[in-house]
Amino acid sequence: MATSLDAAAPSTSERVRRRRPWIWFMLPFLVPFVLFYLVPIAYAIYQSLFKIERTGGIFGTTQQVFAGLSQYTAVFTDETFRQGVLRVLLFGVVQVPVMLGIALVTALLLDSAVARLKRFFRIAFFVPYGIPGVIAALMWAFLYSPQLSPIVALLDKIGTAPDFLGSNLILWSIANVTTWTYTGYNMLIIFAALQALPQEIFEASRIDGAGGIRTAFSIKIPLVLPALVLTTVFSIIGTLQLFTEPVVFQTISTNVTSGYTPNMQAYAVAASNNYSFSAALSVVLAVATFILSFGFLRLTQRRGEAL
């Protein structure tokens, strides 16, 4: 290829040569990105525009026919989907602030001068994130189980144990698992941002007579706001994609339905060969995630400009 180009047009080959390093460095990213990211998304969108038509009776031949946006109409009128979306939104509104609050406080504590054993705690908080989601969910499922959990048994002795897997509490039991898993990860991002702040500011604030708490509120938190925004966006995405924990809890609780979260519904529908509806569900979910995440980013940016 290159030789024929050389022969034909030297100027072009020069340009190609200059461009080449860029291409070679990008390829390891671009090829998988296109193959495993863009193509499936494009295919999901394409797939969502069709529906199944059958000729020759129940066991006749099927055909995919173009159906416009009818699958999307079905998604938006689907009661299971509506409930699933409301459930994850409720989950996110409560769980994300709680988790990030804890992450921020622990990061500030670790960053403060009084903290001892910083390295140990930094790793200790991060460990839950290193445990595979399924394993973590299984472990918690046992801790919640009314029959097997030592904690429930203990609570039973001192009074009444809450039914962690009952219909009222299970969503918050799941929230507890995700909080346990991801707090350390988010803490680490905020902590890294804190560590990157120049020390002179703190010296100045100390000279001005600000104590630890005042410094935290007036200087540290405003300065790590970008990190908080980032972790919030990640958390919103994670919330909408809630899947592993509720699926694992299905094995032990009688309160998790097949469409408990939108992601679970998309999976269940795909498993019963209704790919178009599943694709439409997935696309709607992806768009909703995109809108929420970028909406939040825009919101915080605009506020930043106003300040």
Added chain:
Amino acid sequence: MTHPSSGADTAARTASPESGRHGRARFRGLRAASLLLAPVILVAACSSSGSGSSSDGSAAAGQTSAAACAPTGGKVSLQFWTWVPGMDAVVAKWNAANPDIQVTVKNTPAGNAGTYQNMFNSLKAGTAPDLGQVEYDTLSSFRLQNGLKDISGCPGVAQAKSTFVDWSWAQAQVGGPGVYAVPQDTGPMALFYRKDIFDANGIKVPATWDEYAAAAAKLKAKGIYITHFPQQDANWFNGLLWQSGAKLFETTGDSVKVSLTDPKAQQVATYWQKLIDDKLVATNLQGFSPDLYKAWNDGKVATWVSAAWGYSTIRDNAKATSGKWAVAPMPQWTAGEKAAGNWGGSTTAVLASSKHPAEAAKFALWLNSDQAALALANDKGGLYPANKDGLELPALTQGVPFYGNQKIFDTFKEASANVDTNFTWGPIMTDTNRFLSDGFTKALNGQGTLNEALQSAQTQTVSALKAQGISVAQ
């Protein structure tokens, strides 16, 4: 994908291989683990690749008439996907005796844990195995995707009909004149009960459902639940409906009639709803869960209406109760009757893309009729044969130590003969069962009733059928 998932599964439920085979026990843990690895969009996109090409070779192959099925001759090698433990040992027996038809076994996760999906996908890609393990209620789903070969014209198939339990053969025909699979095992239902608890409290073994409810009240007074209501095991409930004589689905011409709210189904739902309302059944114990096993071991749950294969589920997971269980026929709606339901069981199906259907059918028939093969499958995989002669296996005529040496399989054999042969599955049972389970959740936590679960499954099944392009009769 298989390794982390099976590990998670073992940790999740320590289920016996026998119960795992039936696709319920392993289903949830496996699904959790395997899907963690694949974002849903990717799953949807990958698995749908090629689903638009319904007119490809494999689909057309499913349409071929029954007539053409002659052995291709020469040396043939067949692929067989199954999740029955120990099936490789059975197949090794075949391979030793049949050098010209060599079968390779691929051990897969249970059907609903992803294997059916893999089969559907490989059918579309033209890389499907010749033979696959398919449960009775899923055969229709395979036919909907044109995934099964009609083997009625293959040598030996027509003659085999009378050697299998009647209903199992009827279901392998999937409503049509053709034959789409060879029945492998069945799950005739009976009542497992804690004889010691019943005796100690002076409770007679319930022969009718009324007596069962009365026994439930007596047990509850002692702090014992008569049974658990498993939210995920829709096919358990279907087994109860099967016994009641409910007609849930009917095919008329080119359309399907869905009658999940059939009066007999309503009767069953109302009955169990009353037990739930009166707090006589445990509503927080999931089927095949470690919680349930703990409750069994602790003597907090005293019966289980379950299938023949369930004997090993109790044996392996409630070890502390050895010698305390016994088996009686299923309680009846009308005193003196002997109706039984069925829960689970599967077939060996010849998939549409097989190039050697005659050889595949020959193997499937041997696998499920040969006494030595059945004995081995029963020993290693706990299969309760669909073959009538298989019911006379030595292992199935002896007393079982765990059950105080009661000859429990006599009860199951009688149940097997009394299973309604006319029961018909719907075309999309994966969906229907999912809708039922979702409705059970509401009934179990007091936000609905089982009758509403039937109603909602009815409505949702109808729209899911329409989504598959199937016309629904009113």
